[in-house]
Amino acid sequence: MTPQLQQLEINPQCRLTLVAENALLLSWCAKVCSAQHQDIINIQHLITEHFGAALISAVASYHCLMLYLPPQLLLSAQTSHIIKQIVSRYYQTKAGSKTNTTANTIQIPVYYDTAQQWDLAEVARRCKMSVEQVIELHTSQHYRGYALGFTPGFCYLASLPESLHLPRRASPRLQVPQGAVAIAEQQCAIYPVASPGGWHIIGQTPLAMYSTQQGQFSATIAVGQNVQFRAISKAEFTALAPGSTQ
Amino acid sequence: MTSNYFEIIHAKGHASIQDLGRLNAQHLGFSASGAADEYAFLTANQLISRNLQLDPVKQSSCAAIEITLGQLTLRAQASCTIAITGADCQASINNTVIDNWQCHQLSRGDILAFAMPKSGLHSYLAIKGGFSCQAKQQPWLGSLAQTQNEMPLGFTGNPLTLGSKLYFIAQPASQTPTRQQSVKHDINFYATEQLTLRFMANPLFLKMSARQQQTFFATDYVISADSNRMGYRLKPKAKNITATPAPILSSALRQQCLLSMPVTYGMVQLPANEQPIVLMKERQTMGGYPVLGTVMQTDLFRLSQMRPGANVNFRLINPQQAIQQLLAFYQKFNEL
Structure with missing residues (x-):
């Protein structure tokens, strides 16, 4: 048996991997970068908004966003495709607008x-x-x-x-x-x-x-x-x- | 004052209150925590729901006492029905040995004693509606589970020790289980000798050479003495080889994993000493070591009962199979 990954390349910077029965990991370039990190937080908000109570927890770090979801939702590839869409759409809209990063x-x-x-x-x-x-x-x-x-x-x-x-x-x-x-x-x-x-x-x-x-x-x-x-x-x-x- | 409680009158091992954990507070830095062996935990609650005809789904998330390495004695201050499962502690009521994986009826004043188990680590004591260490205790962020590192925060009561009271809801005296509705527990669930941990590869693992991947799967590991509810540390089994084996993870790949990232249950970290750490229920939410992949959850329940010195090895599984097995596992506990 050769190792299989359930993975989606969302764009050159970001990919989505099924890492456990109840967890998907979005990962970016391994760097400390406030602009990239702001994208991660913005995407965290969009995903939290979309899934509501179905999302168990979303944990952000320097270059990753761990999404805990019920195993039932990870059985089909549909959940991954929804997340891919949210991320892709975020980058598309972001390209056409000024980003707002005025945190206190x-x-x-x-x-x-x-x-x-x-x-x-x-x-x-x-x-x-x-x-x-x-x-x-x-x-x-x-x-x-x-x-x-x-x-x-x-x-x-x-x-x-x-x-x-x-x-x-x-x-x-x-x-x-x-x-x-x-x-x-x-x-x-x-x-x-x-x-x-x-x-x-x-x-x-x-x-x-x-x-x-x-x-x-x-x-x-x-x-x-x-x-x-x-x-x-x-x-x-x-x-x-x-x-x-x- | 309620007298619906057990009092701990002797404690030499470790005991804590556990349920299915606090998974929804990981973004705040709280460990998910929860019962180490969900198979034994859920069986204990299933015994209770079947004997007392309760809603199995509701009872399945009720907090039980997780007793690690036995050596715990309690006095019942009120009559109640209990279930005991997990590592066999030769439990006794008033010095008469009782069956493990069964429900039992206790009367006020009865002494329930757990001895040190001959094998396994964790035993579970379950009751209708669950236990709490304070009367009318509210769950903290959705769970009563106690995490050793978070006890100083004081959100989940005090650590269980001599004199601690374990509260439960009042039970009518007539609720005595008349016939033993036994739950057939699968004695084949646990590994007898070597446990094969089925493992989902992650992107780092795929960057390793085929030879390095084979080395990882061909290595027999021994569970180290410093394993606990947070993580299981593994050491390669000593072999009669003179040459130092090539590292499983090259330093070039290691350099790509310097930043801390969120980690989850079952992830296999590989520190520079090449001794894998399998993250267990009381893991922290962030980790800084390279992660090779994740052990499937049903195998982690088995692993949690294994003692230092036991052998394990890794084998590949496809993530979809792992999800299906976990869903099938939970399905068995949701049936009446």
Whole structure:
């Protein structure tokens, strides 16, 4: 038996593959690119709108969109053809119109604690710069939320300035504190709750990374949103931290 | 105060509340989670619906207790009908051993004990309407399933431990199952020795050379000790060969898979050490390792009961066949 793929080439950039009994994967070029990512999010909205409650979940990332659908709908090739049509039509209409990518920017306050035992000093040493330069570089960049995952509310942000790119820690920490602002390779993220983690911690935010209301969960940073970090003092951190009496 | 609950009076293994999972919240970063072995889980609920004449579809998604490696003792605070399935824990009521894959009637004060199973991993305890770890607990994002990594968030109650209460809905005393409506469970469902995991190739797999593909299918793997509800780690079985085998995935192909992407149940990741990881129910929603393909779900239910040291290998299946088998699998549990 030779391997068979159930696959559709939608256009030179995008193809659709059946990857599990209940999942179709739309995949694009493997790159960090805000324009491509905006297309992915727009297509995610169109597909969600089309399938309504039949769509179990749609998970976007840098270059992929995973579509979870009931197995019954994946038995025939019809579902794939509908998705192909939605994607093709999106690119056709997009070609004739201006794209609108004015997402709002969320400000994340960060206490870059030079006295803490985390990784700020080591990151500065390995990147051959001062701690102040690391903070300056990290806060000067605009980031984009590319994917939610790892743990609820954990948003993968990119791209970090190239001079701060470092591989992940050789062995992950068993416990990273809630609100830890961490970097790895071209990515940056905030740990929503204390958890194990292999990225380099350069600071901590007092801002909650998620909220719940009436049984609904919402992540503070949405996929597709722009993010900027702002340095704060220890006093501001304490005042803003959850449970603060001030 | 309700007395419709079990209290855990001894706990040495791992136990958690599981149902069919939280698949609709993966875009927020929540693990899909859910019962590791859906065959045993659904059979337990089917036993309950047949004995008490309940709607089988409704009961099939009710939460059960997943007991991993037994060693759990509970006291019933109210009379109730239960079903037990999965790994055989030599379960007993007040020290009298009872049959596995059956319904049983408990009276107030009865002690239900699960010993360490001789084989298999997960056992299921099911009840009419399902269990929750808080009275009148609402499902979180559509499910009561507990995920170990998400317990600090506090949305699904506390981890089950000594003193935990497992609530159920009140059952009329007359509901005693008079005759055992047994569900014929298929003893051939599980693998006895080596399990062949039927596998759907993905685009990366097709870029590999025919020789690399053959190597992957010809390799016998052993389940590693660090396997769990999140993932099964596999190591190639040691062979008497002196030469280092050529890698299954070339570094050129590996370079094409550096960005994290959404991952799903059964995906086979291949980290640089060439030891595959099969993603199980408590997988995270994103992964950064190259993915060769996906194991079909009915084989994952079988795999979830296999212990470290057991052997597995991979064989190709066409995706349409996998879908048909899964639909046929669920169909059996929707019948009265």
